[in-house]
Amino acid sequence: MDDVNTSFHRSTSSSGTNESESERLSQDLAIFLSNPALSSKLTDGSLNLASYSSTINSELAVLEKECIQLHRSAEDDVKVLRDEMGVCDEILAGLQEMLLGFQADLSGLSGDIRQLQDQSRSLAIQVHNRRQAEEGLRLFLERIVVPPNLAETISRGVIDELYLECVKDLEEKIAYVALTAEEAANDPSCADPELTSSKGIPPALTVAGREMADHLAKLRLRAVEGTRTYFLNTMKDLRRPKTHVRMIQTHALLKYEYLVDFLLVANPTIHAEIRDVYVESMSKTLHTLFRTYHKQLLTLDMRLATRVDLIAVEEAALRDAFSTKVNMKKRGDAFVLGERAKVLDGFITANGDAVAAWASYSPINAHLAAINGEKYSYEMIYRSIMSHLIDAATNEYVFARQFFKEYGQNDCFHAIFGKSLSLVLEQLENYLFNCHDAIAILLMIKLTHSYKRTVKVRRIDKVLEPFLDRITNLLWPRLKMVMDAHLRSIRGANAKKVGAGDIHPHLVSRRYAEFTCSILSILNRSHRSTISDDDGANSDGQNETPASRDLTNPSHRGSAGDMLMNDLDAMVEEMVLLLKRLSDVHNSNKKKIVFMINNLDQIITIFKERRVAGKELNRFNELLLQQREFFVEEELLQNFSKMIAFVQQTEAHMSGVSTPKGARGVAAPADVVNPDVVESLVLEFSSNWKAGIEQINRDVLSYFSNFRNGMEVLKQVLTQLLLYYTRFQDVIRKVWRGKPPAFCKDLVSTSVILAEIKKHALSI
Numbered sequence: 001m002d003d004v005n006t007s008f009h010r011s012t013s014s015s016g017t018n019e020s021e022s023e024r025l026s027q028d029l030a031i032f033l034s035n036p037a038l039s040s041k042l043t044d045g046s047l048n049l050a051s052y053s054s055t056i057n058s059e060l061a062v063l064e065k066e067c068i069q070l071h072r073s074a075e076d077d078v079k080v081l082r083d084e085m086g087v088c089d090e091i092l093a094g095l096q097e098m099l100l101g102f103q104a105d106l107s108g109l110s111g112d113i114r115q116l117q118d119q120s121r122s123l124a125i126q127v128h129n130r131r132q133a134e135e136g137l138r139l140f141l142e143r144i145v146v147p148p149n150l151a152e153t154i155s156r157g158v159i160d161e162l163y164l165e166c167v168k169d170l171e172e173k174i175a176y177v178a179l180t181a182e183e184a185a186n187d188p189s190c191a192d193p194e195l196t197s198s199k200g201i202p203p204a205l206t207v208a209g210r211e212m213a214d215h216l217a218k219l220r221l222r223a224v225e226g227t228r229t230y231f232l233n234t235m236k237d238l239r240r241p242k243t244h245v246r247m248i249q250t251h252a253l254l255k256y257e258y259l260v261d262f263l264l265v266a267n268p269t270i271h272a273e274i275r276d277v278y279v280e281s282m283s284k285t286l287h288t289l290f291r292t293y294h295k296q297l298l299t300l301d302m303r304l305a306t307r308v309d310l311i312a313v314e315e316a317a318l319r320d321a322f323s324t325k326v327n328m329k330k331r332g333d334a335f336v337l338g339e340r341a342k343v344l345d346g347f348i349t350a351n352g353d354a355v356a357a358w359a360s361y362s363p364i365n366a367h368l369a370a371i372n373g374e375k376y377s378y379e380m381i382y383r384s385i386m387s388h389l390i391d392a393a394t395n396e397y398v399f400a401r402q403f404f405k406e407y408g409q410n411d412c413f414h415a416i417f418g419k420s421l422s423l424v425l426e427q428l429e430n431y432l433f434n435c436h437d438a439i440a441i442l443l444m445i446k447l448t449h450s451y452k453r454t455v456k457v458r459r460i461d462k463v464l465e466p467f468l469d470r471i472t473n474l475l476w477p478r479l480k481m482v483m484d485a486h487l488r489s490i491r492g493a494n495a496k497k498v499g500a501g502d503i504h505p506h507l508v509s510r511r512y513a514e515f516t517c518s519i520l521s522i523l524n525r526s527h528r529s530t531i532s533d534d535d536g537a538n539s540d541g542q543n544e545t546p547a548s549r550d551l552t553n554p555s556h557r558g559s560a561g562d563m564l565m566n567d568l569d570a571m572v573e574e575m576v577l578l579l580k581r582l583s584d585v586h587n588s589n590k591k592k593i594v595f596m597i598n599n600l601d602q603i604i605t606i607f608k609e610r611r612v613a614g615k616e617l618n619r620f621n622e623l624l625l626q627q628r629e630f631f632v633e634e635e636l637l638q639n640f641s642k643m644i645a646f647v648q649q650t651e652a653h654m655s656g657v658s659t660p661k662g663a664r665g666v667a668a669p670a671d672v673v674n675p676d677v678v679e680s681l682v683l684e685f686s687s688n689w690k691a692g693i694e695q696i697n698r699d700v701l702s703y704f705s706n707f708r709n710g711m712e713v714l715k716q717v718l719t720q721l722l723l724y725y726t727r728f729q730d731v732i733r734k735v736w737r738g739k740p741p742a743f744c745k746d747l748v749s750t751s752v753i754l755a756e757i758k759k760h761a762l763s764i
Helices: 002-034 037-045 049-073 073-145 146-157 163-176 181-186 207-238 246-267 269-299 338-343 368-373 378-404 415-432 439-458 461-491 507-523 548-549 554-583 589-608 617-657 675-703 707-735 742-746 750-763
Strands: none
Touching: 002 037, 049 073, 049 368, 049 589, 073 163, 146 163, 146 207, 163 246, 163 617, 181 554, 207 246, 207 269, 246 269, 246 378, 246 617, 246 742, 269 415, 338 378, 338 439, 338 507, 338 554, 378 415, 378 461, 415 461, 439 461, 439 507, 439 750, 461 507, 461 554, 507 589, 554 617, 589 617, 589 707, 617 675, 617 707, 675 742, 675 750, 707 750
8 A cells, every 4th residue: 555655656756747847848948949049040950959969068067067176165164054054953943842831831821811811701790780889879878978078067157158058968968868759750850750879769768868867957957057147147237337238138148048948948937037037127227227317318408498488478578687678698599490400310211211310320428418518409308318218129129039039919028118118208298397398399299200110110119109109199288288378478469568669570570480480390391392582482472382382281290280280370360460469559550561561571581591381471471462562552642642642533533434525525624633733743743753762762771671671662662653653644644635734844754763763773
């Protein structure tokens, strides 16, 4: 069998050798043929392969000998190389043995590594399981276990932000420990409704939960005690004088408003105690504050009006105690509005827009005002008190709702402000008992209406509007009493009481005009009508502005406003009657008329200066025009009475009797007028008309102190004179239609009279 194999291998190797030799031969032939010289010689047959083969063999023999000789010469080097290769074989054998030892060692280590890998996988599974268990227990323990710093912070009792956070954490733990399965399922705010952290067991049923419940309850009691002590001490500071209440509320109470909610849940009794203490403290503080502030401001009241400061005041009330002269300081009374209307600046309008001046207004500083010796009218004092009151009420209303979380009808606002509101009402009522300043009262009414809009914008009208209504109910009746007193003073006045005076404007008319303008300016402040000094009235003396027509219907002011306007209407008529009674003192009809004109003009001038229009102004304009017409007739009758009487009688006769006809159709002069009388009138007028105009000019300048009024009167007198003289000439022309009489040459031209009138007008 071995022989067969051997022969098979030999045959296989021999066949393989033959194949390799044939391949080598083919390669050699290819190389041989690649030589161009040999290839060309083979092609043309000039190459002898036998000789060429012998040549090659000889060359190979030579090369073999040379190679053998070369090996013999390098015999020593080959020997050394062989020795070195033997050493390398020994070294490689040692390395092989070492590597085989390493292989054996590594085989043992791989078993240890496999064992360690198995242990590692086992430990990883244990760690994973323990971590899952720890995560579940951590959430549970964090919710029920009290950290040492939390217990220490609450036990120390120092109220700060850390204390607040600790109380919040404590309440969360207490709520969790007391949690049951039903509560967790029904409470939408529950963070763990399925009780995952406690593995589905309600915390209240766990051993740890029952054990921690007692500790948490004790710690809550300590927190309640610390919170109560803090709030009581803070509210004690509210009762100290000169305490900044708002700062304490913001930085000491509202900052820890959560603690109030905590007390409401943890101990409602303590919460009620804290609420009652705060209500009592703030009630006393505010009551003392407003009582002291009002007392200080009353020392700054200038008391503009007293019981005797009426429109028709008796002359004796204007005299000093030790003199018969009128004290001019007493004539500057409380009837002028002046700068007092500025007290209404800076309030919220009916449309709800805030005026910019509201932000810049600051109440009166009583201490600084007393040092500087300043005095104020009572409406300014009233505004300062009410501004303080409404600001404080707004602050307390918002604070009480935010701090105590009370939004119902029984909140603590009324308990806090009840005494203060009653005090303000009592102080105002006491002041009104002796208040005779109608302007101040009306300004306070307007202020009260503005405050109603303010509290509505601030959304505290529910608690303050009844209080403001009570103030309004105090002010309107008192204003009615003062207005009735003024009306009675005018109705009962006469020359003996108020003084007869002369033909110039009386003090009563100035007081009346100032008072009426002040009242109308206040009433119409939001829709004031203004008039111009030059075109305030038309030729008929009637103001035609739309605003003045609106003032004739004051129904938009309400019943109280209508009552006031009715008093003003009655006052107008009583004032007219009083002026007539005062004018009756003068012995001549002309002086009576001059007195009426001067007083009516003074009233109208004040109305225009105060830029007040209305039916009152229209009424006095009508009376003034009427009195001017009376004066024109009286003044002309003084110097031209004969001519005026002649013109009036002749015109009446000529219009009432049919005109007789002459031969030429002309009325006979003797049947209508006496030519001698007409001639004497013509001559008298031509000689005296300039002197008469001069006299009229002097009379007007002496009668009327208001030059504008005097100029109007003078123009009317001279115009009427020119009109009478023109009518006188018309009578002459109608009587002597055919041939004018000889005395017509003495008639004065109307253009000459008109030029003289213009000269006097320009001189004025």
